[in-house]
Amino acid sequence: MAMAAEVTDADRAMAREILEDAIATPSAKGRGQVPALIEMFSARLRKAGFGPEDIQLVPVDIDGEPTAGLVVRYAGKNPATKPIAFLGHMDVVDALKENWATDPYVPTEKDGYIYGRGSTDNKAGVTALIASFIRLKAAGFVPERDLLLAFSGDEETGMMTTRALTKHPLVSRAEFALNSDAGSGLEGPDGRYRFNIQAAEKTYANFTISARNPGGHSSAPRADNAIYALAGALKTVEAFRFPVEFNEITRIMVADLVEEQGGELGGALTALLANPDDAAARAIAEKYPQQSNILWTTCVATMLQAGNAPNALAQNATATVNCRIFPGTSVDAVQARLANLVGDSLEVKLLGQGVASPVSPVNRPLFARLQKAMDATYPGVTLKPSMSSGGTDGREFRNAGIPTYGAGALALRAEDSRAHGTDERVPIAAYLKQLDYWDALLRDLGGRT
Structure with a gap:
């Protein structure tokens, strides 16, 4: 492994400047600014x-708006060796200025934080990687194999640039990918840090369930009421339970939860590890949805639309149902299950596209190198593989056959988890500490094959 270069005040000033310039570029869908952000990075x-x-x-x-993904090649000595891709997304969820204490697109320092849209999601990740590539180049580092930045431009809205990146001739050859968007950790109130290695995530899919009939005047109610039919169908969906499932990642996660949580939840999880069909244990686990959502596919109604006038029987009633699907279960299988639950008189349709997300295999040599970089940044933190219930660019890379893992060292407190919300902010010290992490990891991974 090449010797690490000490992070200087000039390095930190450079990284912070890049972050602030990125925040000041409103790269939300509809604003057309992703190309401008790419040009800033490229310059x-x-x-x-x-x-x-x-x-x-x-x-x-x-949708008529030009955007792009960005690929940056840090050329290695042996281009025949498979490269490593480092992921992040340049776009953000738009923000309403009137709801913020600061202007979301004017980076503002306050109380040790930089406030601004995208400050954590995911401009802290992409700018730290850009700054690290610049630092390594200035130090004269030459990797053994190509290191690639593969940054998407629409992760928050459609991942079309992500899919295009997976087909890029350089990126498609990657041995594996490391995703900065899945690399943040948590600093607890006791000052202890927790980071994981995201190795899987649930598939995200939306379905509509629709009831229709001829309707009529509200003074003459009829037996086949579209709203009541939809309500009954939704109650059936609410009552249904997808089966408990495990893979090699979630088995590790659940075993860790048993050790950490103990008590009622720990006992229930232990029982489910031994017998996934244990109904009593499942009932207990369901009382802890923040922990147990990794155990099964979930489908929940999130939106309703029905009727066209207060004095008319509804002719149409539609609900949107959001599903987070356990890896290995197809979108088609979930749609078929919903259709079976609601019956032939109602229609179940997929909204948009659902993409399956296989599990990346446990890669212990790689995990050891990720642990080594974490040891150099936050000593005493033990990394464990994890599965996310949300969605990132990683699902598209996994679907393209590129094993993908969360990597990074951005430590946030619970009150700093403001991605997509108002007053998003990043702790300045934690942001800059990423430079130590990426220097150690890029030199290690790039220094040998």
Whole structure:
């Protein structure tokens, strides 16, 4: 492994400047600013010595708006060796200025934080990687194999750029990918840190359940009422339980939860590990949805639309049902189950696209190297593989056959988890500490094959 270079005040100032410039570029869908953000990154990379051939755009037109993914190649000595891809997303969920204490697109320092949209999700990740590539280039580091940045431009809305990135001739060859968007950790009230290695995530899919009939005047109610039919169907969906499932990642997670939680939940999880069909243990686990949602597929009604006038029987009634699907279960299978539950008189349709997300295999040599980088940043933190109930670019990379794992060292307190919400902020010290982590990891992974 190449010797680490001490992070200097100049390095920190450079990384912070890149972050603030990124926050000031409103890269939400509809604003057309992702290309401007890419140009800002590219100008800095060119100045650092990356050639035009090393900085490649992956243009995509989405609903008439031009956007793009970004691929940056840090050329290695042996281009025949499979590269490593480092992921992040440049786009953000838009923000309403009137709801914020600060302007969401004017980076503002306050109380040790930088406030601004995207400050944690995910501009803290992509800018720390950009800064780390620049630092390594300035130090004269030459990796043994190619290191690639693969940044998407629409992770928050459709992941079309993500899919295009997985087909890029450089990125598609990656041995594996490390996702900065799944690399943050938690600093507890006791000052202890917890980081995981995301190795799986649930598939995200939306379905509509619709009831229709001829309707009529509200003064003459009829037996086949569309709203009542939909309500009955939703109660059936509410009562249904998808089976308990495990994979090699969630077995590790559940065993850790048993040790950490103990008590009623720990006992229930132990019973489910031994017998996934234990109904009594499941009933207890369901009382702890924040922990138990990794055990099964979930489907829940989130939106309703029905009727067209207060004095008319509804002709249409539709509910949106959001499902988070356990890896290995297909979207089609969940749709078929919902259709079976609600019966032939109602229609179940997939909204948009649902993408299956297989589990990345446990890679113990890689995990050891991730642990080594964490030891250099937050000593005493033990990394464990995990599965996320949310969705990231990682699902598309896994679906394309590229094993993908969460990596990073951004430590947040519980009150700092404001992604997509108002007054999003990143702790300045925690943001800058990422430079130590990425220096150690990039040198280690790039220094050998």
